[in-house]
Each structure stands twice: as structure tokens, then as C-alpha cells.
Amino acid sequence: xxxxxxxxxxxxxxxxxxxxxxxxxxxxxxxxxxxxxxxxxxxxxxxxxxxxxxxxxxxxxxxxxxxxxxxxxxxxxxxxxxxxxxxxxxxxxxxxxxxxxxxxxxxxxxxxxxxxxxxxxxxxxxxxxxxxxxxxxxxxxxxxxxxxxxxxxxxxxxxxxxxxxxxxxxxxxxxxxxxxxxxxxxxxxxxxxxxxxxxxxxxxxxxxxxxxxxxxxxxxxxxxxxxxxxxxxxxxxxxxxxxxxxxxxxxxxxxxxxxxxxxxxxxxxxxxxxxxxxxxxxxxxxxxxxxxxxxxxxxxxxxxxxxxxxxxxxxxxxxxxxxxxxxxxxxxxxxxxxxxxxxxxxxxxxxxxxxxxxxxxxxxxxxxxxxxxxxxxxxxxxxxxxxxxxxxxxxxxxxxxxxxxxxxxxxxxxxxxxxxxxxxxxxxxxxxxxxxxxxxxxxxxxxxxxxxxxxxxxxxxxxxxxxxxxxxxxxxxxxxxxxxxxxxxxxxxxxxxxxxxxxxxxxxxxxxxxxxxxxxxxxxxxxxxxxxxxxxxxxxxxxxxxxxxxxxxxxxxxxxxxxxxxxxxxxxxxxxxxxxxxxxxxxxxxxxxxxxx
Numbered sequence: 240x241x242x243x244x245x246x247x248x249x250x251x252x253x254x255x256x257x258x259x260x261x262x263x264x265x266x267x268x269x270x271x272x273x274x275x276x277x278x279x280x281x282x283x284x285x286x287x288x289x290x291x292x293x294x295x296x297x298x299x300x301x302x303x304x305x306x307x308x309x310x311x312x313x314x315x316x317x318x319x320x321x322x323x324x325x326x327x328x329x330x331x332x333x334x335x336x337x338x339x340x341x342x343x344x345x346x347x348x349x350x351x352x353x354x355x356x357x358x359x360x361x362x363x364x365x366x367x368x369x370x371x372x373x374x375x376x377x378x379x380x381x382x383x384x385x386x387x388x389x390x391x392x393x394x395x396x397x398x399x400x401x402x403x404x405x406x407x408x409x410x411x412x413x414x415x416x417x418x419x420x421x422x423x424x425x426x427x428x429x430x431x432x433x434x435x436x437x438x439x440x441x442x443x444x445x446x447x448x449x450x451x452x453x454x455x456x457x458x459x460x461x462x463x464x465x466x467x468x469x470x471x472x473x474x475x476x477x478x479x480x481x482x483x484x485x486x487x488x489x490x491x492x493x494x495x496x497x498x499x500x501x502x503x504x505x506x507x508x509x510x511x512x513x514x515x516x517x518x519x520x521x522x523x524x525x526x527x528x529x530x531x532x533x534x535x536x537x538x539x540x541x542x543x544x545x546x547x548x549x550x551x552x553x554x555x556x557x558x559x560x561x562x563x564x565x566x567x568x569x570x571x572x573x574x575x576x577x578x579x580x581x582x583x584x585x586x587x588x589x590x591x592x593x594x595x596x597x598x599x600x601x602x603x604x605x606x607x608x609x610x611x612x613x614x615x616x617x618x619x620x621x622x623x624x625x626x627x628x629x630x631x632x633x634x635x636x637x638x639x640x641x642x643x644x645x646x647x648x649x650x651x652x653x654x655x656x657x658x659x660x661x662x663x664x665x666x667x668x669x670x671x672x673x674x675x676x677x678x679x680x681x682x683x684x685x686x687x688x689x690x691x692x693x694x695x696x697x698x699x700x701x702x703x704x705x706x707x708x709x710x711x712x713x714x715x716x717x718x719x720x721x722x723x724x725x726x727x728x729x730x731x732x733x734x735x736x737x738x739x740x741x742x743x744x745x746x747x748x749x750x751x752x753x754x755x756x757x758x759x760x761x762x763x764x765x766x767x768x769x770x771x772x773x774x775x776x777x778x779x780x781x782x783x784x785x786x787x788x789x790x791x792x793x794x795x796x797x798x799x800x801x802x803x804x805x806x807x808x809x810x811x812x813x814x815x816x817x818x819x820x821x822x823x824x825x826x827x828x829x830x831x832x833x834x835x836x
Contacts, residue, residue: 295709499739
């Protein structure tokens with residue numbers, strides 16, 4: 240299947256009995272006055288891949304939970320309308336029985352881990368179907384091999400990285416051999432290689448024609464060639480658009496931009512070029528299509544930063560030693576010296592030496608298990624590193640008390656729920672300032688301002704755990720920002736956000752950075768890295784593989800050597816044949832955006 244072809248096969252399936260039928264479905268969570276989603280109707284045919292898009296908070300994840308009966312049977316909510324899966328009305332069946340027809344991969348893989356080994360975890364579902372031992376083991380082995388985890392079948396799931404646990408969750412779903420597979424942000428915690436692995440698995444399932452797949456995903460660059468049809472919800476959770484992939488994304492792109500949903504980076508680039516008078520027809524949806532469309536142009540104007548990026552093969556300031564030093568005149572924000580760090584018997588960080596200048600915006604990247612989150616947590620004092628190995632603005636995080644640390648470093652966990660301790664959104668935001676002894680009136684002013692900034696004012700009295708994934712992420716970032724710490728450390732800050740909210744957050748971080756705040760971000764989104772970071776720190780197996788200015792690292796082979804892939808724009812422009820001056824483009828703002836003469 241390709242995006243260029245609007246999938247004639249879809250019309251051939253249209254007469255089949257739908258694998259999923261959603262009819263006039265509205266869902267209202269307990270304690271909420273509004274429904275999200277609202278009056279939604281659609282079908283999913285056998286063998287079809289449907290992408291569910293919409294702004295943060297519109298009800299995508301809630302709708303996904305309704306497909307396997309967790310809404311309303313396990314999650315307190317009122318559902319009106321009907322959801323039918325493989326001929327079964329979800330409201331009339333138990334979750335256990337529905338699990339034979341629809342398998343679910345949750346946004347947070349930790350929420351579905353229950354056993355002590357990978358093999359037991361994958362076998363758990365089939366065992367509960369009372370299958371014989373040989374069938375259970377066969378399914379478990381096949382599923383673990385599909386996601387590249389068979390060799391670790393005896394390991395505890397807790398020893399896997401976040402991306403590894405997500406792959407394990409997918410293996411558990413595959414082992415159920417259900418006719419419908421529902422995936423809620425299945426690649427959110429995966430590095431580029433892991434994302435490719437997952438979509439290779441999903442592609443094989445699609446080719447077999449045995450599964451209908453419903454996908455909630457913001458990484459459209461990875462998913463787009465797999466998707467047959469797109470369903471878009473608006474901000475109120477109502478059905479706004481549905482249709483074949485290209486028809487929705489390319490033909491109605493202006494509506495999607497207004498809704499603020501994620502779009503393929505190649506499409507965003509084409510829109511910017513359109514503003515400059517460079518029309519690409521049809522609009523490209525993938526890096527490969529963007530390359531072909533640009534090479535078909537007889538002439539292109541010079542990119543905005545032509546010649547500013549070093550030639551391929553150059554390295555950052557770290558070179559291949561992995562050690563970077565700030566200029567003598569610049570006071571460092573972070574200095575890490577000969578840092579080794581173990582978890583249990585496993586060495587996670589090995590000989591880390593790095594100095595980060597004040598006012599930098601540093602992206603920490605690497606494959607799953609490279610040590611990114613561990614390094615960030617050690618710098619922030621969330622986990623205790625050996626004393627004397629880390630200096631943060633003159634403070635040793637291993638020795639500092641919690642109050643002093645909070646004034647110095649604002650930290651955002653990869654999973655927002657790991658940092659929520661209060662019963663309302665407003666109380667969660669107020670907790671930090673109150674610990675600092677700030678006057679009550681000033682606390683309320685800060686809280687109200689943060690609620691407005693992150694569009695959470697109407698949810699101030701909600702329990703944080705009842706928010707959508709995107710709303711939880713905004714709250715977690717707000718708790719880090721509210722104390723005004725001079726250094727911010729964020730682990731996957733855009734996870735769960737729609738494009739508009741992610742853009743707002745990154746613009747906010749850019750503004751704080753411009754005012755002098757040092758920002759450290761762990762992320763798998765290498766396009767985000769290209770667009771916003773001043774420096775890239777590449778980790779590989781617990782060691783610094785490269786560290787330097789973003790342009791230098793992207794132009795070097797450091798990402799490839801660390802098992803990563805260049806961001807989508809860099810891949811697209813690097814392959815150009817007719818326009819060599821464009822090969823250095825890595826960011827949307829490198830492209831001309833106004834009318835060209």
C-alpha cells in the first residue's frame with residue numbers, strides 16, 4: 240500500500256461486515272459535564288488501517304478504550320450510542336470476552352504489565368483463554384520474535400527501557416490473535432530504529448489481511464504509508480473529517496492546520512514552500528515524496544541558511560571523544576565529571592564527561608537504553624549520582640535538599656503521573672510555590688497564570704489522573720515552570736500533545752531559553768531537536784558519542800553511528816540530486832516562507 244494511491248482496495252472491502260462499528264457514540268467521564276467524544280459514527284473494515292486524529296483532549300484515547308469495553312465497564316463513564324466489535328456489542332459483553340476480539344496497546348505500557356518475565360507476560364493473555372500449552376508457547380515465541388525481544392524472554396519487564404516495554408505490550412496484543420488491534424500512541428517511547436521495527440510488524444499484519452487496526456498516533460512520518468483512512472475529531476470531540484489518507488491530509492490540510500493536529504513533516508515543509516510561491520503538486524506526505532517533488536523543480540531559490548551547516552562528516556565540539564568544554568568566559572550551567580552510574584548490576588552510564596553552557600538548549604538523544612533518562616534524572620537530582628560528579632549552577636544534586644533542588648531545577652518526568660501528588664490540578668500547581676514559602680496571594684496568581692498559559696483553567700478542580708494524556712503533560716510541564724527555576728530538565732515534553740499544544744510549549748521553552756533559562760530535553764523526536772535545540776548530546780550505550788552545535792551534529796555521521804536516523808527533513812533534503820545547495824536544510828525555518836522574486 241502507498242499513500243500516493245488512494246487505496247482502491249478500500250472500496251473492495253466496503254461491502255464486508257465491519258470489524259468495528261461506532262454509532263452515535265458520546266462518552267462522559269464521571270464528574271465531567273461535557274462529553275468527549277460526542278456523537279461519533281464510523282466503521283472500520285477487516286484488514287483496514289484507520290488513523291484517529293484530533294486535538295489534545297478531544298477524546299481519542301477515550302474512544303480507543305471504548306472499543307475494548309474498558310469504557311464503560313472499567314473506566315467510570317457514561318456511554319451513549321453503540322460500539323460493535325466483530326459482531327459483539329461492547330456494552331453487553333465483559334472485558335474478558337471482548338479481549339478475544341480486540342487487543343489493546345495502551346499509551347502507557349507500564350499500565351498493562353503484570354508478570355515477572357517477558358515470556359510470562361506475553362503468555363498471560365493466551366493462558367487466560369484456556370489454550371493448550373503448546374499453542375500458548377507458540378504464540379508467545381512468534382510475538383516476541385516479531386518485536387525483537389525473543390532473546391530476552393527470561394528477563395523481567397522492569398529491566399527494559401521505556402521503548403522496550405512498549406514493544407512488549409505490542410507483543411502481548413499480537414499473541415491474542417484478535418481480529419481488531421487498537422494502538423494508542425504505540426511508538427511514543429521508541430527510538431527511530433524501534434519505530435521502524437514496530438511498523439514493520441504492523442505492515443506484516445496488514446499484508447496478512449487478518450487484522451483491522453485502529454491507530455492513535457502523532458508520529459505521522461512513521462505511520463503514513465501504512466494508513467488507509469483518516470478520521471479526524473474536532474476540539475469538542477465531534478467527527479470533523481473522514482476519508483482516504485491523501486484525500487484528508489492533502490486536500491483538507493488547511494482545516495487540519497486550524498484544528499492543530501499533527502501532520503507529516505514533509506507536508507508542513509510543502510505548505511511553507513507554497514507561501515514562497517513554490518507549488519508542489521500533489522502535496523508530498525513522506526520525505527521520499529518531498530525529495531522527488533523538489534527534484535522535479537527546474538529551479539529553487541536559495542534556502543534561508545544556505546552554506547551555514549558544515550559539510551557531512553564534520554563533528555560537533557565533542558568530536559569523537561565525547562568531551563565538550565564551555566568557553567572559559569562562560570559559566571557552565573552543568574558540569575558532569577567521570578560519571579559512572581549503575582542500576583542494580585547493570586552499568587547505565589559509563590565515564591560521562593560533559594560541560595553545558597548556561598543558556599543552552601540541549602537535546603539529549605540516543606537509542607532506547609542509551610542512558611538518556613538516567614543522565615537527565617541524575618542531573619536533576621531525581622536519582623542520586625555519586626557525590627562530586629555533577630555540578631548544577633554550583634549545586635551538587637547528590638547533596639542538596641529537595642527544596643533547594645526545586646528552586647534550581649524544574650523537572651518533568653517521562654510519565655506525568657509519576658509526579659502528581661495532589662487531588663486537583665490547581666493544588667498540584669500550588670504545591671511547589673507553597674514549599675518555597677511564597678505568600679498565598681502570590682501562589683494563586685502564579686497558579687491562575689499557569690492554568691491560563693496551558694489552557695487548564697476550566698479543569699482546575701479536576702483530579703490530575705482524570706485528565707487526558709495531553710492535559711497531564713501540560714500540567715506536568717506547568718509544575719516544573721511555576722517555580723521559575725534557572726534550569727529546566729524535561730523528559731519527552733511533547734509526548735501526548737497535539738501539534739498546536741506542542742508548538743505552544745516549545746515556543747514557551749524557546750522564550751525562556753532566550754531569557755537565559757538553560758533547557759535540557761530528552762526526546763526521540765529528532766525533528767523537534769533540529770528545530771529548537773542549540774546543541775545535541777548523543778549517548779550510545781551509556782557513553783557520550785558526540786556533543787556539539789545542532790547543525791554540526793546533524794551534518795556529521797554521529798546519529799547514524801549511534802543507531803539513530805536523521806530527522807525527516809534532513810533525510811529528504813540530503814537526497815536531492817538537482818539542488819545541492821538545499822542538502823544542508825534540516826529545519827522548517829531554513830525554508831523560504833515569503834513570496835520569492
